[in-house]
Amino acid sequence: MRSAFGTTFAVDGVYLNTPSIGVPPAPVVDAVADAVTGWGRGAAEPPEFDAHVATGREAFASLVGVPASSVVLGSAVSGLLGLVAASLPAGARVLTAEREFTSVTFPFAAAGHDVGEVPLEELPERAAGADVVAVSVVASADGALLDLAALRAEVGPDTLVVLDATQSLGWLPADLAWADAVVAGGYKWLLSPRGAAWMAVSERLAARLVPAQSGWYAGGWDAIYGLPLRLHDDARRFDLSPVWLAHVGAAVALPWIASLDATAVHDHAVGLANRLRAGLDLPRGDSAIVAVRRDGAAERLAAAGVRAAVRHGAARVGFHLHNTEADADAVLDALA
Template identity: 80%
Template structure:
């Protein structure tokens, strides 16, 4: 058990796999457990979850720096971006980074658009040749950060910008409000159960998107039977029916994360990552994710009980709220 940032985490051992699955704090676990218990006792009804949906949506908007009215609810990043991809003219040119996470690229490729991959550091200067730029704020594979300031400065007025913040929201404070799309899943750095994702849309893009996935939740309780089509006037018209237990957890996790001092969280996470970088004679970085390419690193970490993932042949380590200097030192000891 660990105490950090005013809460408790039931973490045993060295867990550095937040980029794959985040570890929820005890209040999130308790809220979801209580909801499951109530479900098992037949003590639940659908309207009881509306408050959780609203709380999570509002906290996502706060974290992303966007109006709450611009936020649509989904279940996965790829599902939400599928709506965007389907709204584009046929054969649109979509610029992305090499080795981009496929939940970002596959929806555009599957829709028949021309998806062009370029090195991440070259992406801002290449935006003029694209109709859409779709990229992760922080790369899943190795934690590399896109240069948001350069991207914003270089992108043309007619080019749409799609930012996947799944690997950044929760530890990296950044101005994302200028993008046409800000999308993120909940189960990594946002520490909620898998099954919830949100997407903020700019006004100019929202006007072009057809809510082809809309069901009753996109219209609300007055739209559960019969025609005509009647949907919410704001981005809720793109909502999917929520995964209730995921929303229960998100309604606790996201407001709590949004209440923390974002700079302090970043300094904590990046500071631990840089402690490992220094110990391994790697240059300092600005990411909470460290890709360790030392020979046999993943095997040695596994033997030492350090939980992480392997991406592109490197051991990928992610430092978040529950991690400590002792965790970073355990990595260095295992790789000494």
């Protein structure tokens, strides 16, 4: 059992794979376990989950810096961005970064739009010519950070900006509220069960979205049978029906993360990443994710019991709330 930031984690060994799946703190595990037990006993009532959904929505809005009324509920990033892609004019020009995570790019490509890739560092200066810029705030493959300030300065007034904050929200303090869409899955740095995802949408984007996938939840308990169409008048009109048990966990995880000192969280995670970089004679960075490009690195880490991932031939590690200096040193020992 580890103690960190006022809570405990039951993580075993050296776990550095948060960019793939986060390790929840004990209160999140307990909340989900209790809900599963109640479900198994036949004690669950559907309306009881509404409070969990609302709590998670409000905490996500707080993390992004937007009103809760602008937040759409989904189950995965790709599904939420599919809603955006389907609402664009045919053949829209979409700009993204090279090696972007495909949950960001595939919805636009599958909808038949003209999706162009450029190096991440060149994206801001190329943004003005696009109808849509769709990109991750932090790259999944290697942890590279998007220059948000440069993008905001260079983007054209008619260009929609869609940001995937899945690999940043939870450790990277950043001004995201200016974007037209900020989407994130909850099962990585937000330490929630898979099946909870959210998207904050600007008023101008919301006016263009078609609620084509909306079901009863987009209208509420008074809209579960029969016509006419009746949906909520805010972003909830685009909601998918929630994955209930996922939102039980999110309702504990997100408010707790939102309550933490964001600077302290950032300095903790990036500080550990820089401890590793220093030991590997790499330059200091500003990301909690480190891509280790050394022959046999992934195999050595696995042999030493270090949980990591392999992306584009590099061993990818990520430092979050539960990690310690000993975890960074374990990587160095394994690679020595």
